[in-house]
Amino acid sequence: MSDITAITLFAGAGGWDLGFAACGAPILAALNHNERSLATHALNFPETEQVKTDITQDDPRRFPHATILQASPECRFQSASHGVTLLGQNQPELPGLWTDRQEDHPAIRSRATMREVARWASAKKAQGHPFQLIYVENVTKVRLWGGYSAWLEEMHALGYQSKTLYLNSMFAPAFPAPCYESRDRWYTVFWLAGNRAPDLEIKPPAHCAQCDRQIAAFQSWKNPRRRHGDYRKQYGYCCPRCLREVVPFYHPASAALNWMLPTPSIGQRLEPLALKTMGKLRRGLERYQTEHLAFLYSYYGTAIYRAVSDPLGTCTTRDRHALITIPHPEATVEECGYRMLTLEEYQRAMGFPPTFRFQCSRTEALRQLGLAVTPAVAAMLVQRGLASLGYQIQQERIA
Numbered sequence: 001m002s003d004i005t006a007i008t009l010f011a012g013a014g015g016w017d018l019g020f021a022a023c024g025a026p027i028l029a030a031l032n033h034n035e036r037s038l039a040t041h042a043l044n045f046p047e048t049e050q051v052k053t054d055i056t057q058d059d060p061r062r063f064p065h066a067t068i069l070q071a072s073p074e075c076r077f078q079s080a081s082h083g084v085t086l087l088g089q090n091q092p093e094l095p096g097l098w099t100d101r102q103e104d105h106p107a108i109r110s111r112a113t114m115r116e117v118a119r120w121a122s123a124k125k126a127q128g129h130p131f132q133l134i135y136v137e138n139v140t141k142v143r144l145w146g147g148y149s150a151w152l153e154e155m156h157a158l159g160y161q162s163k164t165l166y167l168n169s170m171f172a173p174a175f176p177a178p179c180y181e182s183r184d185r186w187y188t189v190f191w192l193a194g195n196r197a198p199d200l201e202i203k204p205p206a207h208c209a210q211c212d213r214q215i216a217a218f219q220s221w222k223n224p225r226r227r228h229g230d231y232r233k234q235y236g237y238c239c240p241r242c243l244r245e246v247v248p249f250y251h252p253a254s255a256a257l258n259w260m261l262p263t264p265s266i267g268q269r270l271e272p273l274a275l276k277t278m279g280k281l282r283r284g285l286e287r288y289q290t291e292h293l294a295f296l297y298s299y300y301g302t303a304i305y306r307a308v309s310d311p312l313g314t315c316t317t318r319d320r321h322a323l324i325t326i327p328h329p330e331a332t333v334e335e336c337g338y339r340m341l342t343l344e345e346y347q348r349a350m351g352f353p354p355t356f357r358f359q360c361s362r363t364e365a366l367r368q369l370g371l372a373v374t375p376a377v378a379a380m381l382v383q384r385g386l387a388s389l390g391y392q393i394q395q396e397r398i399a
Contacts, residue, residue: 013368019378022176065129073113134190172376180256198388204248263337317370
């Protein structure tokens, strides 16, 4: 597949690039303004040219032609349509949340990044080498941006057709590695008009209790006139036979955790936890102590509790997840074990391989992971795009 190549804009640590690599598509160049992210990228993708640049000011014509363009535009300061204040995701510090009425210089520059996709597509088309496929990724609230419709129309005017997907990473196939994390994102795939449309009907496998069989579940929107948003909040999955709601198969957080690591008891901590934190942990303990030996405590401004048999909550740019172990059914919160997840556990939860390396602080590595795309979703979409161009990934490579 040496004739298939890609360029990535706003490249981070390399989640998309891991997906491309798993499908045998080399990345010619990875562009970003952030030197630390590019250093991580260079460490893991030494054959790719890492380019530190202001993408909004650079000339696309000076870069090599490629089959595929991938972009994950920055979006913290985008405005909602009609000036409506957006609801949060219980993750107020997560980069990528769309905010309202931001008119300062950073906001203007942030809006410009979304339009870079069209600028690059237009430049390469003018050179006679249009991208055959374009992948764009963002948070699900990107659909509420006031410039969204005009941006999509501009892409179509350049000769592209498209399909928009709202996917949660926990339902992606386990290729190149399983994803143990719940992560809602918006994806739009563009293909050159005249090319065969990729098969982008994502139907994750699930067990239907009513039909007593494994089925290919289809996405079902709670409000058919509002077909954008997050899993469970705005959509679910249903059985195509009986139309009952089902939950697609997913990978539990427990499989991403290192159970060999010690979890020191809360009562023996040298630095006691805050009283508010203790109160929140007691509420979690009340929920899980009779049936579970451990649970996950996450904090996004509000406390969220999950069983370790569920996927981990979204890995953000900050350290938000803790493992709480319960030594016996009658344990007090002081007897329970408590530790924050390690960088390696975050990495595994997102589906990054153990060979993936960081040469930066833990804080910076978490920031890079929190901004990354899960490789499993990237590989799934790239694989389907390549199939539309006549390329098939060897079956034995799919785990």
